[in-house]
Amino acid sequence: MLDLDKYLTETIDIKYQGKSVKVIQPSVAFVKRFGELSEDKSQEELMDTQIDIVKDFLNNNTSGQEFTKEQIEQLPQKAIIAIFSEITKAINNIDNDPNCKSQSQEEK
Numbered sequence: 001m002l003d004l005d006k007y008l009t010e011t012i013d014i015k016y017q018g019k020s021v022k023v024i025q026p027s028v029a030f031v032k033r034f035g036e037l038s039e040d041k042s043q044e045e046l047m048d049t050q051i052d053i054v055k056d057f058l059n060n061n062t063s064g065q066e067f068t069k070e071q072i073e074q075l076p077q078k079a080i081i082a083i084f085s086e087i088t089k090a091i092n093n094i095d096n097d098p099n100c101k102s103q104s105q106e107e108k
Helices: 028-039 043-059 069-074 078-096 103-107
Strands: 010-014 018-023
Touching: 010 078, 028 043, 028 078, 043 069, 043 078, 078 103
Parallel strands: none
Antiparallel strands: 010 018
């Protein structure tokens, strides 16, 4: 039996202000939005999109923690880059999993 619940409960642990936040792995819809970052945008539009993506990513957690746009805007750029690195790593882990046949694997 294929147990989809195990995929719905996989998390990425992130520490924020001394608390552990368990962020759920990115969904297909989220990955599509993440891919839109490469589209042509002004610097301001790109920053707004990055903030929205980070907020949505962090708010998709099982810890009950809610992040506001203002909180994300106060994070150092280095933290935003680290979060994007975690998102990319999670997406790449799925793409490289031999047990998951994704479209991107078939294109390789």
